Amino acid sequence: MNAVKSVSLVLALLALTACATHQPPQPGSINAKVEQLSEMSYLQVTDLRAVKRNHLLTVQAEINNTDSDNQQLYYRFKWLDASGFAVGGEEAWKPVLVYAYQKQTLTAVAPSPQVTDFRMVVQSPDNTGNLP
């Protein structure tokens, strides 16, 4: 009986640790490309697409505000070459106002043809509410 108890305890512990482990984002998913400086509750990056135009990587992101209040978003892109090195130095942070329930489209162009990959860094100051 005691053995059964300890086995179930071990299983429960295993289940708990599995839940607590932070799963790395799936390659190719939006989360693999988006770096949130703090977990955003109301603003979500719902679509992210990249295409080479005129030899330059062009990125379009769709930001969805799920809240009934306007939300301020700050964002910038990190541009990476094929070896994963940063290209073109740091970008300036850009402010964007996203209206209530609005889907805002943002576009960006890589600074050089060497860019093959990117990360979108986002931060929203008044965004500590619970998920709807």
Add this chain to the structure above:
Amino acid sequence: MHKSNNVLKTAAIALLLSGCATQSPTLSSGNVEYGDSKAVETLTNEFGSTDLQTIAESMANSLLQSPALFAKSRPLVTVAEVKNRTSEYIDTKSITDSIRTKIVKSGMVRFAVDTSAMQTQVEELARQNQSGLYKKSKSKKMGNMEGADFRIEGTITSIVKRAGDVKDVYYKFSLQLVDNESGTMEWADEKEIRKTSNKSMF
């Protein structure tokens, strides 16, 4: 024995303290600190660093996507004047310098010396060719400068409105690319910025 114990204890505490305190390589009065030059600046609603950075980035991105510019491989471009038609002092040369830097770094466009740098260019050529100090075979020849295919010019305007404690400033930065030979406008874009400040406490 008791005394030596005390000395040892003091030495141990001193060692511990010196181990914990990490010294930064700074010399400061405590009032000055370095910040992020790329941060969003909203100290006042006058033209600021974030406006300059976003205008330069937006214009350089748009220009690098212009098909007219790349009909020719690595076209030669020059920067003409950007007129400041706002009510405040704005260093428009600083904006065009940032745009030019971003475009040059892409490696897809070359820039010819603009009118402000022409005097230095002429003086350098004259020094190499007319001072008699340089070897003929090693000096850069006169008459080989290349004319730019395109020129970039533009304006920045503003509309300022006040209503009670609220002040609203709207900036519009317009830039255009003109073919120097034909005189035709091949590309144009605008960047608009709105900044609103409220003086009231409530």
